[in-house]
Amino acid sequence: QQQVKQSPQSLIVQKGGISIINCAYENTAFDYFPWYQQFPGKGPALLIAIRPDVSEKKEGRFTISFNKSAKQFSLHIMDSQPGDSATYFCAVLNTGNQFYFGTGTSLTVIP
Amino acid sequence: DSGVTQTPKHLITATGQRVTLRCSPRSGDLSVYWYQQSLDQGLQFLIQYYNGEERAKGNILERFSAQQFPDLHSELNLSSLELGDSALYFCASSVVATVQETQYFGPGTRLLVL
Numbered sequence: 001q002q003q004v005k006q007s008p009q010s011l012i013v014q015k016g017g018i019s020i021i022n023c024a025y026e027n028t029a030f031d032y033f034p035w036y037q038q039f040p041g042k043g044p045a046l047l048i049a050i051r052p053d054v055s056e057k058k059e060g061r062f063t064i065s066f067n068k069s070a071k072q073f074s075l076h077i078m079d080s081q082p083g084d085s086a087t088y089f090c091a092v093l094n095t096g097n098q099f100y101f102g103t104g105t106s107l108t109v110i111p
Numbered sequence: 112d113s114g115v116t117q118t119p120k121h122l123i124t125a126t127g128q129r130v131t132l133r134c135s136p137r138s139g140d141l142s143v144y145w146y147q148q149s150l151d152q153g154l155q156f157l158i159q160y161y162n163g164e165e166r167a168k169g170n171i172l173e174r175f176s177a178q179q180f181p182d183l184h185s186e187l188n189l190s191s192l193e194l195g196d197s198a199l200y201f202c203a204s205s206v207v208a209t210v211q212e213t214q215y216f217g218p219g220t221r222l223l224v225l
Contacts, residue, residue, distance in 0.1 A: 043113070043201045043216030044154070089154055097167035099156035 003027060004092050006102025013109050019077040021105045023090035026071070032093035033066065035075045038104075039086045047088070048075070080109045114138065115217035117202050123223045129190040132220045136183055136204030142166070143185040144205075144214060145177055149198035160185055161207075192224045 004025045013019045023033075034049035050057045050064040050073065057064045063076040077084055090102040114137035124130055136143050145157040147170075156169035160179035171177075174192075179185045189196060199221050203214040 041218075043115075043203070043219055045113075045216060046213050097159060098169050101154040101156070103153050 003030075003100035004090060004102045006090050006105060008105060009103070010106040011108070013080045013107065015080065015082060015109055015111050017080050017109075019080045019084070019107055019109070020074055021088050021090070021107070022072065022074045023092075023102050024070075024072045025092050025100075027092075027094065028071070029094050030092040031095060033064070033073050034091050034093070035062075035064065036089045036091065036101075037086050038089065044089060077107075080107075082109045082111050085109050113215040113217060115202060115204050115215050117200075117217040117220050119220060120218070121221050121223075123225065124192060125225055126192055126194060128192050128224075129188065130192065130222065132187040132189070132200050132202075132222075134185045134187070134202030134204075134217060136185070136202075137215055140204035140206050140215070141183065142205045142207065142214075143179055143183070144203040145171075145185070145187050146201040146203065146216075147198045148201060148219075149195075151195065152198075157187070189222070194224050197222055197224045 006023045035047045036044035037047045038044040048059050048062045050066050061078045066073045085108050087104045087106050089104050116135045118133045141162045144159045148154045157171040158177050159167040163179050174190050177187045199219045201219045203216045205212045205214045
């Protein structure tokens with residue numbers, strides 16, 4: 001059973017535009033919601049994360065929006081740059097320290 | 112460079128064989144995590160060790176096992192290998208036991224089972 005569903009699978013955005021990636025989860029026992037960025041040939045790197053007691057977290061051009069009642073959270077990349085072109089994974093973590101990842105979104109930012 | 116090292120970088124082996132992947136965490140990090148990334152299954156959490164003890168278990172097959180040694184390096188053992196085990200295996204480390212602290216990923220070991 002897939003614990004978290006991520007969309008879209010791929011995304012093409014013009015430089016300066018807003019990139020939006022969405023994730024939806026099933027289990028209400030999750031209490032940590034990170035996003036990871038992965039460049040080709042590299043391991044994932046933590047980008048930004050949120051806990052369920054807040055509805056939004058912003059770090060630079062990256063924002064997580066969290067809707068607890070809808071069991072959804074999304075990553076917004078403002079002023080998208082070609083250097084943001086990568087694969088993005090959402091993840092959910094339960095109290096047992098178990099991670100479940102989304103299927104990934106391949107983002108391409110066109111100059 | 113995350114400070115996490117993994118060896119070997121690439122590994123080619125045959126079905127039915129056994130391999131060992133090695134991970135050295137960042138200096139000072141006590142937690143080690145193992146992940147598998149494949150086209151079929153995506154990114155999956157396998158197992159976590161903290162200061163030598165198993166801390167959390169994910170989708171790790173019974174044919175797979177791991178351990179963390181007193182010097183904090185970790186090994187992931189994969190046995191009775193099948194074609195479907197071909198994947199990138201990542202190790203990550205963090206300072207404390209909770210995964211809510213930032214994990215630093217290594218460059219991965221690419222395993223190809225023929």
